[in-house]
Structure formats: structure tokens, C-alpha cells
Amino acid sequence: MTSDTGGDDAPTDLDLTRLLQTLTVESDRYAERFGAVHGLHRTDVNALLVVMDAARRGEPMSPGALARELGLSPSATTALIDRLETLGHVERSRPAGDRRRVALNVPEAAVEANRHLFTPLAIAFAQSWAGFTAEERMVVARFLEVSTEAMKAAGSGREAPPHDGAQRRR
DSSP states (O other), rough: OSSSSSOTTTTOHHHHHHHHHHHHHHHHHHHHHHHHHHTTOOHHHHHHHHHHHHHHOOOOBBHHHHHHHOOOOHHHHHHHHHHHTTTTOEEEEETTTTOOOOEEEOOOOHHHHHHHHHHHHHHHHHHHHHOOOHHHHHHHHHHHHHHHHHHHHHTTTTTOOOTTTOOOOO
């Protein structure tokens, strides 16, 4: 790590790392409270977020893709999907044209329940970011994107991809 990258008043790499660690811990606590309210394990919450993110992007989520995303075995993934389905958080469907495939969907009732719990967080974030300029938001977005990629790389044992300062958010 470098000791400083932006001047005497700029946070050091260590400062930024600690801030990200603190955010991660608080995010975990929030997800644990969400899970407790819904009777979900932490892996169940992670799975639900992965399936919901795929749905927001308009991408189908299969059990195999979910297993890869979470790093679970096929049997553990089946048990997880069974739990989520029993609790009404996901549904299995078979897309028309290929009855062999299974797609995971989040029923509207589950979306509404999740919205109820995550709306306060979205409001708190929006209020805390209200004073940021568009340029500051672009820097924050880029910072979060490259930090997420670095975390994924470190977690998989590969090197983080290099990012130049000119890279912009897509």
C-alpha cells in the first residue's frame, strides 16, 4: 500500500481500507437483521440479492448460475432454493421453448416485502449523498466499482485489474 495518493489531507490507502471494512461490517449487520426478520440465513439473503439483481438487469438466473455466483455445490444450492421457495422468496419456472431449463424468479409479494425493509436504507443513503455534486458521485461510483473488482480478485486469488485515472463509469 502507498502511504498517500492525493496530498497531505487526502485519506491514505489504509484510511480508505478501514472505511470500506467499516461499511462492509455495517452492511453485514443490516443484512443479518433483514435475514432475522424473514427467517433467512446469511447465504439465503445473499442468494436473494443475487436473484433480484439479475431480475433488475433482465437476466434469467438459473440454479447453476446461482451456485457459481455464491460458490456453492449443486446440492447446497438446491437446499437453499428449496428454503427460499418454501418461504415464498423465489419461484422456480421453466421457460417456454426449453422445459429442461429452470429459471429463478422473485414473486411480487417478496419484492414488496424486501422493498419495505430496504427502503429505509435507500432513503438514508439518498439523504447522506444529497450534497454530492455529479462529479463527486462519478468519483464515488468509480471508487466503489474498482474496489469491488479488487475485492473479487483478492477473494479469488488473482490480481486486481489495473485501472487508470481516466476510466469512467459505464
